[in-house]
Amino acid sequence: MMKEIMKRAWTLAKQGVKKFGGKVREYLASSLSIAWEESKAMVNTIVKSWTTSKGAQVEMTYSTSRAVQTRNAMDDLVETIENGLKIESVVLNGESISTWNTNRKYKEHKLxxxxxxxxxxxxxxEIEMPEVISLEVFGPLEKTVVPAKKEETLRCKHCGEFCYGDCQANK
Known part of the structure; x- marks a missing residue:
């Protein structure tokens, strides 16, 4: 963790040098405080374990983060990171699996x-997940889906055609 904070601080300090000139050490103090604030955005590291229906033992470690704004060494807003989730590691039957390409389809309970x-x-x-774990992990990130409105029809309720109110069936 500390190693990542220092790397980020050096990167921010170098950005300050490129933009405004000077020496890296002049920007290091402010870039360290920025990097530290960014690191505090990672609030939870959680481990979930379960057994699939085929008997495979799965252990997943993930981190959740809250919204945080990233700034460079001169306090310019670079990006805003929204609430998110990062899968750190997945272990399947004692073997670690690369998580660089891990994803989950919307409302499906498998990785x-x-x-x-x-x-x-x-x-x-593809690893199946119990619904309870899937909703606990990914549920807060899923947006509520609003059902599509039924297309209002212009057809007459009486004759079923496009009569626009001048229908003989109304009379």
Missing amino acids: SMGVVEFKGKKCKI
Whole structure:
């Protein structure tokens, strides 16, 4: 953790040098405080374990973050990171799996690891998740889906045609 904060601080300090000139050490103090604030955005590291229906033991470690604004060494707004989730590691039956390409389809209870090397072979891995864990992990990030409005029809309720109120069936 501390190593990442220092790397980020040096990056911010170098950005300050490129933009305004001077020496890196002149920007280091402010860039360290910025990097420290960014690191505090990672609020929780959580481990979830479960057994799939086929008997595989799965352990997933993930971090959640709250909204944070990233600034460079001269306090210019660079980006805003929204609430998010980062899957740190997945262990399947004691074997660690690369998580660089992990995703989950909206409202599906399985993780897709993509094509990864597992036990010396390249394979596509999809891991089923219990609904309870899936909703606990990904639920806060899912936006509420508003059902589409039914298309209002211009057809007459009496004759079923496009009569625009001059229908003989009304009379």
